[in-house]
Amino acid sequence: MGRFSAFTKRKLVQCTAALLSNANLRGFATGRIYQGKAKWICVPGLNCYSCPAAVGACPLGALQTMLADPQYKMSFYVLGMLAAFGLVLGRAVCGWLCPFGLLQELWRGLWVRWGKPVKRIWAGNRRAAEAGSMGVEGGHGAAVGPDKHEGAGDTTGSGNAGDMAGDRRTSGDRPARGFEKRLRHIKYIFLGVFVVLMPLFAVDAFGFGAPYFCELICPAGMLEGALPILVKNPGLFRLAGWVFWLKAGIVVVFLAGAAMNTRFFCKYLCPLGAIYGLFHRISLVQLRFDAVSCVGCGTCEKVCPMDIDPRKPEWRGECIRCGKCAGRCPGGALRLTPSHPLLESSCEQNHHRIAPPTKPCAKLR
Amino acid sequence: MAGRKLMCARVAVGLFAVSFIAAGVWRGETVSVLRKAVNVCLECIGLG
Numbered sequence: 321m322g323r324f325s326a327f328t329k330r331k332l333v334q335c336t337a338a339l340l341s342n343a344n345l346r347g348f349a350t351g352r353i354y355q356g357k358a359k360w361i362c363v364p365g366l367n368c369y370s371c372p373a374a375v376g377a378c379p380l381g382a383l384q385t386m387l388a389d390p391q392y393k394m395s396f397y398v399l400g401m402l403a404a405f406g407l408v409l410g411r412a413v414c415g416w417l418c419p420f421g422l423l424q425e426l427w428r429g430l431w432v433r434w435g436k437p438v439k440r441i442w443a444g445n446r447r448a449a450e451a452g453s454m455g456v457e458g459g460h461g462a463a464v465g466p467d468k469h470e471g472a473g474d475t476t477g478s479g480n481a482g483d484m485a486g487d488r489r490t491s492g493d494r495p496a497r498g499f500e501k502r503l504r505h506i507k508y509i510f511l512g513v514f515v516v517l518m519p520l521f522a523v524d525a526f527g528f529g530a531p532y533f534c535e536l537i538c539p540a541g542m543l544e545g546a547l548p549i550l551v552k553n554p555g556l557f558r559l560a561g562w563v564f565w566l567k568a569g570i571v572v573v574f575l576a577g578a579a580m581n582t583r584f585f586c587k588y589l590c591p592l593g594a595i596y597g598l599f600h601r602i603s604l605v606q607l608r609f610d611a612v613s614c615v616g617c618g619t620c621e622k623v624c625p626m627d628i629d630p631r632k633p634e635w636r637g638e639c640i641r642c643g644k645c646a647g648r649c650p651g652g653a654l655r656l657t658p659s660h661p662l663l664e665s666s667c668e669q670n671h672h673r674i675a676p677p678t679k680p681c682a683k684l685r
Numbered sequence: 686m687a688g689r690k691l692m693c694a695r696v697a698v699g700l701f702a703v704s705f706i707a708a709g710v711w712r713g714e715t716v717s718v719l720r721k722a723v724n725v726c727l728e729c730i731g732l733g
């Protein structure tokens with residue numbers, strides 16, 4: 321493994337994990353899902369169990385199913401599995417093991433590599449529109465309008481290996497920090513409403529709820545499950561109702577979002593990422609920040625696929641522990657390390673112990 | 686999180702995880718998860 325770059329190592333781990341979770345590749349040819357006994361085991365990442373290749377259960381789907389079942393109304397097993405994954409890996413599951421995270425990175429990479437003609441048309445239209453409006457307004461603001469956009473576009477436009485695999489961060493003209501931070505709360509709302517409350521309380525006459533996140537939102541179900549199954553069984557299309565077309569619309573929004581914004585679903589919408597984010601203080605895999613070694617270049621923030629600043633503790637729940645910032649940090653101030661389960665400190669303690677967080681951050685502003 | 690507190694939190698979550706998994710297996714939840722997972726979930730694929 322020593323010969324491989326950190327980038328290649330992570331991609332190898334991601335691909336291996338995706339293959340292990342989806343080992344029944346024959347299912348794609350037959351259009352039938354795997355029905356072996358191993359399917360009672362929850363996999364760590366978001367991986368639809370209706371995908372013909374899936375050999376394990378999606379923890380989010382399993383949790384909703386159990387909550388919706390009047391016989392149980394609770395799932396000790398799934399909660400225990402989530403706690404175990406969260407304790408050991410936390411959101412490193414997202415950075416290293418989740419097939420849907422990998423899918424988003426690959427899709428983003430394809431877009432960066434092959435979406436240039438579409439982007440050029442889009443940029444051309446914008447420039448024409450802005451030129452029109454400048455004509456009306458007497459041309460003021462030219463220096464900060466299209467030029468700034470071009471510059472930002474350039475940072476994502478070139479294609480090294482990282483870009484091609486979707487690792488390059490979002491374009492420079494992203495939403496303001498405060499607004500974007502609020503958008504990231506959507507995944508907690510989805511977790512509370514669609515994964516927990518609705519399966520528990522929105523029940524039919526017999527007391528049965530439904531897995532509402534799967535039913536109304538999850539794009540993984542459509543892309544990993546519906547697409548391969550319907551290709552092999554087109555007769556099922558006759559069952560498609562308004563829910564199917566609603567989910568098809570969500571898939572289109574997801575694909576557009578994931579093309580424009582690295583890990584769009586993980587940042588804003590995924591309840592499973594929200595659950596793992598809750599473990600960020602105690603998980604054994606930690607991103608450590610040494611404020612004394614930080615040279616204040618801001619590279620970590622620039623390369624982060626989650627668009628966060630790893631020097632600030634308030635963003636730690638969003639960090640997927642991909643290690644990209646650590647690999648690029650010129651001062652060696654960031655390290656992705658497994659910590660001793662009982663002896664070592666959490667990232668946050670490290671943060672405060674070495675230097676108060678205001679010091680490096682103030683220097684950077 | 687201070688070292689001692691962190692240690693306690695990790696032990697507590699570890700015990701929580703192991704006991705919950707054991708309780709779930711004992712309640713037969715794994716059979717329900719299996720039953721759901723071996724059939725195509727119509728909700729997941731938008732047909733339910």
Ligand code: SF4
Nearest residue numbers: 368378381534538541
């Ligand atoms: S639809 Fe989504 S949440 Fe539901 S089982 Fe499939 S992947 Fe999991």
Ligand code: SF4
Nearest residue numbers: 414418421586590593
């Ligand atoms: S946030 Fe959800 S979809 Fe994204 S990598 Fe994590 S578990 Fe997978």
Ligand code: SF4
Nearest residue numbers: 624630639642643645
């Ligand atoms: S802060 Fe670093 S480890 Fe965390 S997601 Fe960003 S680049 Fe990856």
